[in-house]
Amino acid sequence: MKNIAVFASGSGSNFEAIVNAYNRGELNATPAVCVCDKPGAGVIERARRLGIPVIVASPKDFDSKADYEAFLAERLSELDIDLICLAGYMRLIGPVLLGRFAGRIINIHPSLLPAFKGAHAIKDAFEYGVKVYGVTIHYVDETLDGGKIISQEAFPYEDSDIDELETKIHALEHRLYPLTINRVISINLI
Numbered sequence: 001m002k003n004i005a006v007f008a009s010g011s012g013s014n015f016e017a018i019v020n021a022y023n024r025g026e027l028n029a030t031p032a033v034c035v036c037d038k039p040g041a042g043v044i045e046r047a048r049r050l051g052i053p054v055i056v057a058s059p060k061d062f063d064s065k066a067d068y069e070a071f072l073a074e075r076l077s078e079l080d081i082d083l084i085c086l087a088g089y090m091r092l093i094g095p096v097l098l099g100r101f102a103g104r105i106i107n108i109h110p111s112l113l114p115a116f117k118g119a120h121a122i123k124d125a126f127e128y129g130v131k132v133y134g135v136t137i138h139y140v141d142e143t144l145d146g147g148k149i150i151s152q153e154a155f156p157y158e159d160s161d162i163d164e165l166e167t168k169i170h171a172l173e174h175r176l177y178p179l180t181i182n183r184v185i186s187i188n189l190i
């Protein structure tokens, strides 16, 4: 079984969906560790509740971003991590991690990329007035929400309730991310 690390900065609902899929026997990989760059983020408590080890490391406690990423790369190597899954990790991945995990870092984004990159994708798409929303999972490169697309799923939404829209998008994310992790592992890493 391959090992994955989930990187998150926030609430961690995607992290929990991945762990739940594993616990149901639906994930072909072991969520071995959660990496969080924000002390106090909700994902830390979720990880503890779910019994998954957490590495909490803040870049500001290191001399440079390279040192921070080298520290993480070392820990991830010790844990035999095969794939890094970003799930609401609010930082660009730098050359150190990209070099050590080339082609083995993926991200989930709550829009149909390349539309609506950035931290406020759902609100931006809603305010733009699009009629079709969706979720993208893509390989990570040095650019914001760039990298080759692995999977996308779309749905129509024309109502004016952004809370309902967000709930739909997150439900789609929680279903699509475990399926896509399985696909990445079967295609690329075995």
Ligand code: GRF
Pocket (backbone or CB within 6 Å): 008, 010, 011, 012, 013, 014, 015, 087, 088, 089, 108, 109, 110, 173
């Ligand atoms: C998700 O919408 C994800 O697509 C985006 O950040 C959000 C993270 O939510 N990159 P959560 O922390 O998994 O609940």
